[in-house]
Amino acid sequence: MDNLLESVASLFPDLEEITDTLQRKIELLKSRKDDVDEKLQNVACRSGIKRKREVEEWLDNVENIKKKFETVEQQVQQSSGFRHVFTRQALAEQLERMTKEVTELLDQSHFPSGVFLEVDESIDQLLLTSQPNGQAFQQNLNDIWTSLMDVSVASIAIYGMGGVGKTTLAMRAHDRLLKEPTFSGHVYWVTVSQEFSIYKLQTDIAQALKLKFSCGSDEKKRAAQLFQAFKKKERFVLILDDVWKQIDTCKIGIPSKMEGSKLVITSRSEEVCNRMRCQKIIKVNTLSEQEALNLFWKTFDSDERSSEVEGICKKMVKGCGGLPLALITLAGSMRGVNDIHEWRDASERLKESCMKQEDMEIEVLPILLYSYQRLRDKRLQRCFLYCSLYPEDHLISRDVLIGNFISEELMERRLSWQAEVDQGHAILNQLVRACLLESESFGKLKMHDLIREMAIGITKDNPRYMVKAGLHLKELPEEQKWTEDLDKVSLMCNSIEKISPGTSPKCPTLSTLILRRNPLRLIPDCFFTHMCGLRTLDLSETKIESLPNSISDLEKLKALFLKSCDELESVPSLEKLKELRYLELSSTRIEKVPQGMESLTNLKRLSLLCDRLEMIPTGTLHRLAHLQQLELPYHLDVPIEEVETLKQLEVLNCGLNSVRDLNRLINSRRIDKPLYFYNIRVGSREMLKERDRGGPCKVLFFGENGLMESSLDTDKNMLPQDIEYLRFFRSGLSGCLLDEFPTLSSARDLKECEIMVEDKLECIMRLEEEQQSSGVPFQSLERLNLTQLQNLIGLFKWEAVAAPLPPGTFSCLGRLSIRRCDKIKKVFAPCLVRNFHNLQFLYVEDCAQMEEIIEDDKNERADITLPRLKALFLFNLPQVKSICKGKMICNSIEYIWLDGIKNIKEFPLYLPLLDDGQLSHPTRLRTILIHREEKEWWESLEWPHHNAKNVLQHLVKF
Structure with missing residues (x-):
C-alpha cells in the first residue's frame, strides 16, 4: 500500500508552484480589471454612457475568483505533509480549474470594440488612455518588452522620481514574462531598498531562487554559489x-551579460543606471494634467461633485505634479468629503504643507504628509506610524498587527x-481606504516604500523612532544613536x-524595543538598566538561552x-512586573512557570504552549482574574474550578481532565462571556498533533479515555x-455518535469530524421511523474521516424498518474517508445517496468485510447519481x-484509483454517448490508476x- 501511495504521490503536481502561478495570473487579472474600470470611468465622465451587462458580469466574476483563491490558498498552506496527500491532490485539481477560469477571464478582458458600452462606438475614440497611468505608461511598457525580447540587450533600467510608477511598470513586465516561454518561468523579483548590503542582497536573491547556501557567510563563496545557480537556469530574468546606489553584480554573484539572461533594475537615479552600464535606460515621466485628474477621480470613487469642487480639485491635483502615488493617496484622504467648505480648507492646508516642506528631497512627500495629517484621529495616526517599524516591503499579518495595536x-x-x-x-480598513496601506492576499498588508519613508520621517521628531529593521545588521547600532528621547526601536x-x-x-523614555527574528543568544545584564520606561519587549524567534x-x-x-x-x-x-498585561512564552523550553507569575494580577493574555512545562501551580490561574486569553499546553489538565473563575475569558486553548469538566465549562460560559475561539483537549496527554488551521x-x-468517565454520569x-472541528x-x-452527543443535531457550524481508533463505536446515527431529534444532524459537515473503528457496522443503523x-x-459533506473498519459491509444504502449530492471525494481502504460500496437494492437495479464526485479511491x-x-x-x-478489489467483476461507471452515437468517457476524467500487479x-x-x-484505456495507468 505504501508503494502505491508513493506512486500516486509522484503523479501529483507541485502544489506550491501551481499556487504561485495562479497568484501571478490573478494579479495580472486584477490589473486588467483596473484597466477596464479606468476605461469605463473615463467614458462615463465624458458621456454618461452605461456599461453593458456582459462587462458587469465579468467584473463580478473577477471579484469572485479573487475571493475563492484566498480561501484555497489558506487550505494549501494547511496541507503540508504526506498525511494530506489526497487533500493536496484535490486542491491541485481545484487550482488547475481556477487557473483555466482565470485564463478565460483574461482572454475575455480584451473586449472587442463596443462591448463595454450600450452604444457601438470605437473604444479607441472614446478613451483618453489605454492604461491606468496613461498612454506614456503603455509606451514605456512596450519599450521594456521590446528590450526584453531583444537578444542584444542584457540590462534594462527604469528610472524616475519616487511615486511615479516604476515598480508598477516592472511588475507588469514581470507578470507578462511569467507567461513568456522564452524564459521558462525563470523570472525573479528582488527588492533592494535604500539600506542594502551585499550579504542581504545575496540572501534575498537566494530566497527568490529557492537556493540554500552551503558556504556560511563568506560573501565570495556565496557569490560563486549564486553564479552557478543562475548558470543552470540558462535563460532567466x-x-x-x-x-539606490551602484551594485557590483560580480560581488553579488549575478552573471554579467550571460547569453539569454536579463537584468532589470528600477531606480530613482539616472546616475545609478549609467554607473551600472545598463544598455537600455527608460525614464518614467509624470502624468499629464488630464491623466492625473482621471486617476484622482477614479480613486476618489464618487460621481457626486459640483463644478466648484472640480475647480478646487484641479488646483490640488496640479500640486501633485502628476505623481500617481501622490494622486492616489490624496484622493484616498478626500474620500467621502462632499462639503465645499471642507474642500476649500483641504486645498489651503495642502498648499501650506507643500510650502513648509519644499526643502524635502522628494516632491511627493509633502502630499503624503498631508494625507497623514488628514487622518486627524490620533488612533489612526498612531497605528499608521507603528506599521513603519516593520522592514521595507514586508507583508504584515492583520492579526499580528492588531495584536500589537492592543498590547x-x-x-x-x-x-x-x-x-x-x-x-x-x-482602523486598518480606514488606513487602506486612505491609501496609506495596501491590501495583499491572505489578510496581509504592505506599506509603500515612499509612504514608509514619510512615516519614518515623521518619527524622527515626535514620536521618535529608530527603525533598523530587515537590514541584516550583525551588531546593534552605535550607542550614540540610542538617544534619550527615543520612544520605539525596531x-x-x-x-x-x-x-x-x-x-x-x-x-x-523608550517604550518599545523589538528584537524579534534575530539569532540573538545573549543579552548582558546591564543592557536594560537605563530603560526604566520600557513597556513592550519583543524577543520572539531569537536564540536567547537565558x-x-x-x-x-x-x-x-x-x-x-x-x-x-x-x-x-x-x-x-516576574514578581515586580505588576503592570504586565501580555506574556507570551509559547514554544520555549521552560519546564516551570516563571517565579512570581501569581502576582501578575493585571494579565490579560497568557500563552504557555510549552511542551516541557511540568505543571501549573494550584491557585495561579485563580489570581489572574482579568485574563481574556489563556493558552496552556494540552498535556496538562487545567483545574476547571480555576478556569470557571475567569469571567473575562474569551480565548481558551488547553487540556481538561474529563468530560465532566467540559460540561462544567460549557455551563459556566452560558452565564459568563462566550468563548470566541477555543481548542480544547479532553482526556489523556496522548494526542495527535493538531494541524495548523490558519487562524x-x-x-x-x-x-x-476522554469519555470513560461520562458513562458514570447521568447528564x-x-x-x-458553535463547534467547528x-x-x-x-x-x-461507544454505540452511536449521535446518542452520545445529542447536541450534534443542532451544531450548525460543525465542518469536520474525525474519529480514530474507537473500538466500541457502531454507527454515526440511528435511523428510526419517527426521528426523535428536531434538529438536522450534520447539516454543515464538510469532512468526515473514520479510521480504525473495529466495531463500526455503518454510517447508519436502522432500528426496525428503513427510515x-x-x-x-x-x-x-464533500469528503468521506473510511479506513480499517473491519465490520462495515456497505457505505450507502441507495435510498440515502441523494443526501450526499455534494460528495466530491470518497476514500475506502482496508475494510475486511466490505461487500458493497452502495448497497444492492433488492427491488430494482437502480442507477446511482453522485453529481459532484471527483475522486474515488478503493484500496x-x-x-x-x-x-x-x-x-x-x-x-x-x-x-479513480483502484487496488485490491479483485472480486469486482463489473465496473459500473456510466459512459455517455456523444451526438454521433459514439461512446465517450466522462469529460473530466483524467486518470484511472491500477496497481501493476492487477x-x-x-x-x-x-x-x-x-x-x-x-x-477508457488511454486513461489507465498501471
Missing part, C-alpha cells in the same frame, strides 16, 4: 526593484478582546547574534513576547453549539463484490458496452 495600547480601550479586535480591523529581522558586554543605552535578571526590574513593562525562543529554558522572577477556530478533541455529554482518538466513544435521513443531513477491500448494481453516474469524476484483473472486467474498455 532578474528584476532588482528600488536600487501597545494604541487604540481605545474596549470591554472585551473581541471588541478590540473589531476596532483594529476598522531591530527586527536582522542578523544580530550578541550584544557586547557593557552595552547599556540610556533611553529612559534572560538577564535586570528584566525583573522593568516595573512598567506591559508586554513581554518570547514566542518561539526555542533555546530559552528559564525566565527570571482562530473552535476545536474540541477527545483523547484517550448527557455536552458540546459547544470535532475529533476523537481512543476516547471510549429516511432528515432532509439536509450530510447535504454539505484493499477483499470481500467487495460490487461498487453498485446499477450504473454509477458521475459526470464530474476526475480520478493488470490482469482490469483486463478481465465485464462492461455493459463492448467498446467501453477501449474508450
